[in-house]
Amino acid sequence: MAGQVKAVVIAGNGTNCEREVAFACRLAGAEVADIVHIAEFLAGRVRLEDYHFLNLAGGFLDGDDLGSAKAGANRLLHAPVAGGPSMAEQIRRFVEDGKLIMGVCNGFQLMVKMGLLPALDGNLMQQSATLTFNDSGRFEDRWTYLAVDGASPCVYTRGLDGLYLPVRHGEGKFVPASDEVLARIEAEHLAPLRYADEQLRPTMDYPLNPNGSTRAIAGVCDPTGRLFGLMPHPEAYLHRTHHPRWTREEDLPEEGMGLWLYRNAVQFIRENIL
Amino acid sequence: MPWRIVVGLKDGVRDARGERIREELKRHLGISLEAVRTIDVYTVDADLSEEEVLAAARGPLSDPVIQETAVNRPLARDFDVLIEVGFRPGVTDNVGRTAKEAIQYLTGRPFREGEGVYTSTQYLLKGAVDRQLAERIAADFLANGLIQRWDICTAAEFDPERGVPVHVPRVGGTDAEPTVRTIDLAVGDEELLRISREGMLALNLEEMKRIQAYAGDPEVRRQRARFGLEAGLTDVELEALAQTWSEHCKHKIFSARIEYVDEKGQREVIDSLFKTYIVGATRRVRENLGERDFCLSVFKDNAGVIRFNDDWSLCFKVETHNSPSALDPYGGALTGIVGVNRDGAGTGLGARLIFNTDVFCFASPFYDKPLPARLLHPRRIFEGVVEGVEHGGNKSGIPTVNGSIVFDDRFAGKPLVYCGTAGIMPAELNGKPTHEKKAEVGDHIVMVGGRIGKDGIHGATFSSEELHEDSPVTAVQIGDPITQRKMFDFLAVARERGLYHSITDNGAGGLSSSVGEMAEDTGGCELHLDRAPLKYPGLQPWEILISEAQERMTLAVPPEHLQAFLTLAREMDVEATDLGTFTDSGYFHCLYRGRTVACLSMEFLHEGVPQMVLPARWEEKGHSEPQFEPPEDLGQTLVEMLGRLNICSKETVVRRYDHEVQAGTVVKPLTGIANDGPSDAAVFRPLLDSFEGVVVSHGICPRYSDIDTYHMMACAIDEGLRNYVAVGGDIRHVAGLDNFCWCDPVLSDKTPDGAYKAAQLVRANKALYDYCVAFGVPLISGKDSMKNDYQIGDTKISIPPTVLFSVIGRMDDVRKAVTMDVKRPGHLLYLLGITRNELGASEYYDHLGFLGANVPRVDAKAALELYLRVNRAVGEGLLASCHDLSDGGLGVALAEKAFAGGFGLRVDLTAVRVDAPLREDLLLFSESQSRLLVTVAPDKRNAFESLFAGCDCALIGEVTESADLVLSGRNGEILVNKTIHELKEAWQAPLREL
Incomplete structure (x- = not known):
């Protein structure tokens, strides 16, 4: 049916957040929000081209045993698909078709390690940054303030100033491959989210910046703004009762801040793709 | 020749892992080093070309932005001493397994039988370290000698060309011919006890004599002869009996006939604490609840099940994993949490797991007295257990929403590691109640998930004994959350499609227990042990039967769905193997390569164990209240109280657990203006589009046992319930789970105060009955762990009698929490x-x-x-x-x-x-x-x-x-x-x- 926004979340091999991500897509207005096990893709029964919005959810792909999302990236790059183009090829076409990909936490790690982010000059599948162990050396679950770069091309953060979302990771420190990469990210405003204090000033101070990320970078997009990854979990703040202080902050809106990112994605698809 | 790939951080990249180790060495062992750096090592024992190995090194095994790699040459430089720590043969190596899969994807070619990848870690120490100090650092901090081995190499000894000598921890003895021994049981009492002791069977003389009588029964002998079995019993049969009859599986103490004498000399005979007080309380409560009864399945399944609403049911189970955690805190605790996850997944037709809870009892991490032999320092236990549960819970995508840590130095003898998991299931599936299941005659016995190795052999019988000199190292297992996660994803689909009749997990006792229990539905089974997939060859049939290798479930799959079931498993990259059928033969029948190796009457296997008789004598200890002057500065006393270990903040532990995955945690463990106050209980919203909530909390107060276990129990129940109502839990819709951890209450030479400990147990049970009935709280599940003692030489440490009382219930609207x-x-x-x-x-x-x-x-x-x-x-x-x-x-x-x-x-x-x-x-x-x-x-x-x-x-x-x-x-x-x-x-x- 024409006019339907179709989102998909790839599940399996250790993804954990697929249910709430699909729920967020539906709340944001997507008519279709399928959770599809990777086996369905590899068997060739489901194709990425049937969707507009690919979600790579948080979790521990293959246990993050070889470093976060490393084994997962290897699978997507090399696993054969029965009777059709490989996953890597399907993703490449998906991006060329002007569609949207959002990776959260392990999904962000996956995108970075596959070379989908920051993808300077549209160079896909070439890793130019990484996400590595938090400076604390520990996994941590804590809520963080995030400052939004209004000049970023990022589709998802349009119209936003700041966010308050939880991080839940042990490997979230963003490290660019070189000073040049960092300079390009800064110059092209490809870091739409940075860890900040309550006044939304980016900070390197622990625990406001929970992992020691370079220039406090919490989220990265590609130059088109359609590919986006972030360590904090927007799908974990969809309703006021998700907020850690909802029992004491009476003026919290019913709808959670994390939903804004998904709303922007769905709106972009309606306006530009459908 | 195996390949050796080393992966290190590039110069200038911060080594967070190394820095943490440096800090902890300083803080805990008082060793100051200049620097600690780490290098990952993959020993690839497979037939690969150099190009393939280089591609693996630069591809999945390293991160080109921050790491450098080398093949067959070292990266280590600029150190005084290098310590390389790797696993001993046969120990679960999750990273090695993932690396192997990644290389297979890369080359497009599967590894051959016997090929593998083994991981190890090099620690490069710089600063005043010599070999002796390095030995101490390795033994007391970096490695656990039970599961790991290490090489130490000083800078002077280091070969800059070749590095550390290659070591492949392949399992040896894999060419052993499978053999089945027949044990002659027509022997004297001494000999019977020797058979039990040397076989790690943990069976007492009375039990051995019961088995002897069974084997000697002429009818049994005739029947066995028909299958070509000799007189006596095979090792397979004896092991199956030992597992099934173990304290761990059969709860012999809770089923015992107890002769209780109270402080006034009044005698009372209790025929099973379990039936009298636990089942008895629930029966009374359910009668009193009448139409409001919300229990669906109690005591009979892996977890208890209650109604959540008309469409959904909740299950909850809490387990302990104390003995393995004492030996290997990380592996023991990890296995504890992923093990209890299987309980929920194996309840009814299987539940979707929604949250974990964990409660630990440790000695002080700052313990500074000499430790008896074989005990790990409480700080290492703390660290290892916390990390094990962190990995198990976080990687499984299940939020850890509630827990606590109790400190008492008697837990140095055995730490207590309680892990709980709740799940949710549709009330009905394909028109039938989801909480019910039954294997049918002719159903195939299908084992799903991980493979079988020697890990966890004798775990059930081992945990039925105190920690002693010869405690088996094979009792240690390391869980693999990802293999399990893949299995759960697969089972969820198989369940939706109605492909199986029954499911249960492989925990204590392995196949012997899971198949043995399911076979009660039909009255028999035919199990082909040689068909079971093995991690490595060389396992004896009895080892295959009782191995507690993790991440396995056993299912009853009807013949018409077998093909669909196996195909789906293959597609979802999960191993599933048809091991035989459920029958109505009346026998637990095992074969190996077509030959019968065990044939035990189902009735004898499950009902044959003799009831234990236990003396219990309660005595008043004559405690008195102290006389003392009040403190001069009450404010200062309050400050000191807040810093006590049992009161102080556990935030650093709580933060290491993902408590928000699944987006349902409404009252989180930490709360308040700075997100760091201690919540009383957790409120969880299991259905994303509904505001109905599950409320979970617990009570635990072992200190009160030092005066009277009756009131200890009563207080634990009240604490659990008042935490529950504090956040808004409905007191009329709440169920309890009791987890008893006791010191050995069986009067014997080594436990001369057994009668008192048994009386403490009786009194706790009386309170459990009295207060559950009074509060109207049914018990739906529970567990007991009865041998929490340490005994080596003259040193005996017994834990204080401890009961964790967990509660689960609901609230109509979480927005009122x-x-x-x-x-x-x-x-x-x-x-x-x-x-x-x-x-x-x-x-x-x-x-x-x-x-x-x-x-x-x-x-x-x-x-x-x-x-x-x-x-x-x-x-x-x-x-x-x-x-x-x-x-x-x-x-x-x-x-x-x-x-x-x-x-x-x-x-x-x-x-x-x-x-x-x-x-x-x-x-x-x-x-x-x-x-x-x-x-x-x-x-x-x-x-x-x-x-x-x-x-x-x-x-x-x-x-x-x-x-x-x-x-x-x-x-x-x-x-x-x-x-x-x-x-x-x-x-x-x-x-x-x-």
């Missing part, structure tokens, strides 16, 4: 409940070095009335905050409420409701039960006070703008005046760095 932090200045502070002179075994007395006599007692009738009104107050939105009083009593609860909310409190202690005049320090730290501190907005005052009219409810103060906790006494004098910042600092400091 209440947290413990004060909310606004001007709110009124009320204390609900009555305060008595009850400081026996309290934190305060312990702080002063006393035990005392007046252990807290629970008045269930008054408590229930209070909790019902708290429910109404929550429903009507009258409470701004609510916090339970437990360890450290009123003083601690006041401080926590204030600093969690970021405001002060002004409190008039003379307003506190007491049954008799009480000195102020005692008033402040009494641990009287059934008390809650609430704050109420002034405009709700009338409604609140009229709701609680007739209850013990006293207005004792109010929330203040100034950030001070001010307590005034009898003549209006100020007894305590402390800033909340000082109090919070005292509460946060002790475990901040762990």
Whole structure:
């Protein structure tokens, strides 16, 4: 049916957040929000081209045993698909078709390690940054303030100033491959989210910046703004009762801040793709 | 020749892992090093080309942005000593397994049988280290000799060309011919005991004689001869019996006939504590509930099941994994959490897991006395257990929402590691209740998930004994959350499609237990042990039967669905193997390569174990209350109390657990203005589009056992329930789970006080019955672990009798949930409940070095009335905050409420409701039960006070703008005046760095 926004979340091999991500897509207005096990893709029964919005959810792909999302990236790059183009090829076409990909936490790690982010000059599948162990050396679950770069091309953060979302990771420190990469990210405003204090000033101070990320970078997009990854979990703040202080902050809106990112994605698809 | 790939960080990249190790070596072992760096090593024992190995090294095995790699040459440089730590043969190596899969994807070619990838880690130490010190660092800190081995190499010894010598931890002895021994049982008593002892069977003489009689029965011999079996029993049969009859599986102590004598000399015979008190309580409660009964499946399945609403059911199970955690804290705890996950996944037709809970009991991490042989330092146990549960829970995508840590130095003998998991399942599936299942004759026995190795052999019988010199290292297992996760994803689809009739997990006793139990549905089975997939060859048939290798479930798959089931498994990259069929032969029948290796009557296997007879004698110990002067500075005492291990913040541990995945956690473990106050209970929303909530909490107070286990049990129940109602849990829809951890209560030479310990057990059970019936709380599941002692030589350490009482229930609307932090200045502070002179075994007395006599007692009738009104107050939105009083009593609860909310409190202690005049320090730290501190907005005052009219409810103060906790006494004098910042600092400091 024409006019339907179709989102998909790839599940399996250790993804954990697929249910709430699909729920967020539906709340944001997507008519279709399928959770599809990777086996369905590899068997060739489901194709990425049937969707507009690919979600790579948080979790521990293959246990993050070889470093976060490393084994997962290897699978997507090399696993054969029965009777059709490989996953890597399907993703490449998906991006060329002007569609949207959002990776959260392990999904962000996956995108970075596959070379989908920051993808300077549209160079896909070439890793130019990484996400590595938090400076604390520990996994941590804590809520963080995030400052939004209004000049970023990022589709998802349009119209936003700041966010308050939880991080839940042990490997979230963003490290660019070189000073040049960092300079390009800064110059092209490809870091739409940075860890900040309550006044939304980016900070390197622990625990406001929970992992020691370079220039406090919490989220990265590609130059088109359609590919986006972030360590904090927007799908974990969809309703006021998700907020850690909802029992004491009476003026919290019913709808959670994390939903804004998904709303922007769905709106972009309606306006530009459908 | 195996390939060796080393992966290190590039120069200038921070080595967070190395830095943490350096800090911890300094803090815990007092060893100061200049630097610690780490290198990952993959030993690839496979037929690969150099190009393939280089592609693997630069591809999946390393991160090109921050790491460099080398193949068959070292990266190590600039160190004084290098320590390389790797696994011993056969130990689960999750990273190695993932690396192997990644290389297979890369080359497009599967590894051959026997090929593999083994991981190890190099620690490069710089600073004054010699070989001897390095040995200590390896043995006491970096490695666990039970599961790991290490090489030490000084800079002088290091070969810059080749590096550390290659070591492939391949399992040896894999060419052993499978053999089945027949054991002659027509022997004397001494010989029977020797067979049990040397075979690690943990069977006593009476049990061995029962088995001897069975084997000698002419009818049995005739029947066995038909299958070509000789007289006696095969090792397969003896092992199957030992597992099935183990304390761990059969709960012989809870089923025993107990002859109990109380302090007055009154005799009473109890035919099974379990049936009398636990099943008995639930039966009574369910009768009393009548039409409101919400229990669906109790005691019979892997987890208990209750109704959540008309469409959904909840299951909950809590397990312990104490003995393995004592030997290998990381692996033991990891296995504990992923093991209890399988309980929920194997309940009814299988549940979707929604949250984990964990409660640990440790000795002080700052323990500084000499440790007896074989015991790990409590700090290592703390670290390892916390990390094991972290990996198990986080990687499985299940939020850890509730827990606690209890400290007592007697837990040095055995730590207690309680892991719980709740799940949700549709009330009906394909028109049938989801909580029911039954294998049918002709169904195939299908094993799903991981492969079988020697890991965990004799785990069930081992945990049925105290920790001793010869405790088997094979009892240690390491869980693999990802293999399990893939299996769960697969089972969810298979369940939806109705592809199986029954499912259960492989835990203690392995296939012997899972198949043995499921075969009770049909009355027999035919199990082909040689068909089971193995991690490596060389396992004997009996080892295959009882191995506790992890991540396995056993299913009953009807023949018409077998093909679809196996195909789906293959597609989802999960191993599933048809091992035989369920029959109605009446026999537990095992074959190996077509030959019968075990044929035991089902009846004998399950009903043959003789009932144990246990003496129990209760005696009053003549405790008395201490006489002492009150402290001069009560404020200072409060500061010290807040820093006690059982009271202080556990935030650093809580943060390491993902408590928010699945987006359902409405009341999180940490709460308040800075997200760091201690919540009483968790509220979880399992359905994303509904506001109905699950509420979970627990009570545990082993210190009270030192006076009377009856009141210990009563207090644990009350604590669990008052935590539950504090956040808004419905007291009329709540179920309990009891987890007993005891020291050996069987009177014997090595346990001369067994009769007293057995009496303690009886008294705890009596309280369990009395209070569950009084509160109307059914018990739905539980577990017992009865041998929590350490005994080597003359040293014996027994844990204090401990019961974890977990509760699970519901609330209609999570938007009404209440947290413990004060909310606004001007709110009124009320204390609900009555305060008595009850400081026996309290934190305060312990702080002063006393035990005392007046252990807290629970008045269930008054408590229930209070909790019902708290429910109404929550429903009507009258409470701004609510916090339970437990360890450290009123003083601690006041401080926590204030600093969690970021405001002060002004409190008039003379307003506190007491049954008799009480000195102020005692008033402040009494641990009287059934008390809650609430704050109420002034405009709700009338409604609140009229709701609680007739209850013990006293207005004792109010929330203040100034950030001070001010307590005034009898003549209006100020007894305590402390800033909340000082109090919070005292509460946060002790475990901040762990």
